[in-house]
Amino acid sequence: MRIGVLGTGMVGNALATKLVELGHEVKMGSREAGNEKAVEWVSGVSDERASEGSFADAAEFGELVVNATAGVASLAAVEQAGPENLEGKVLIDVANPLDFSGGMPPRLSVCNDDSLGEQIQEAAPGARVVKALNTINASVMVDPGKLGDAGTLFICGNDEEAKAQVSDLIASFGWPREDILDVGDISGARATEMYLPLWLRLMGVEGGPNFSIRVVR
């Protein structure tokens, strides 16, 4: 499948690399084509299935698109990607609305009765937004086996077929299907994004980002 990855940070890098390893064609997007990190990623992967371009280039290229941009910049990134380039496509939103402008810990730039996932769905109404993978560190999201038990992964979105497709993709990363928990429509993003204050706290307590949580019954 052709996949556009918006984002040149550690998440964009980890996902793009994993997707190429799995045989997908991936275009990494950034604000400007020729971005240093994107060019470095293409040459590092050294695979003809890897390419880079602007956010719009990546969105247009992808049959499926991933938003892995800084949460406070994601609406701008989606605008630059062009909602018309996302029409009818599954858009996996991995971003968290963390605002670091006031120092650590970051505050949520949107919360309670709204979420970044919903705002992205509104900004790109033709896209089928699925919020997923935002509750787990980048290195674990593409290699859940590294924790032994990677816990529960939460997804949500308005389109059932899109969620099924995203679940298939996530399962191909090694996530057991029974651990992928659908928490409903895109307003579920309020809940999974508001987990971030706890995630950040746990990172301090655990001394690092390689942990997860599990829903037990």
Ligand SMILES: NC(=O)c1ccc[n+]([C@@H]2O[C@H](COP(=O)([O-])OP(=O)(O)OC[C@H]3O[C@@H](n4cnc5c(N)ncnc54)[C@H](OP(=O)(O)O)[C@@H]3O)[C@@H](O)[C@H]2O)c1
């Ligand atoms: N780090 C993790 O393990 C982890 C896990 C789960 C979820 N997340 C979430 O995943 C997202 C990506 O995280 P990250 O650490 O990989 O990268 P990041 O540093 O948060 O974001 C980098 C990306 O944001 C874009 N960006 C920054 N400012 C922008 C602006 N003003 N307008 C448009 N785009 C802008 C950058 O564009 P350029 O390429 O042009 O510089 C770059 O592609 C974040 O929302 C984060 O909260 C992170």
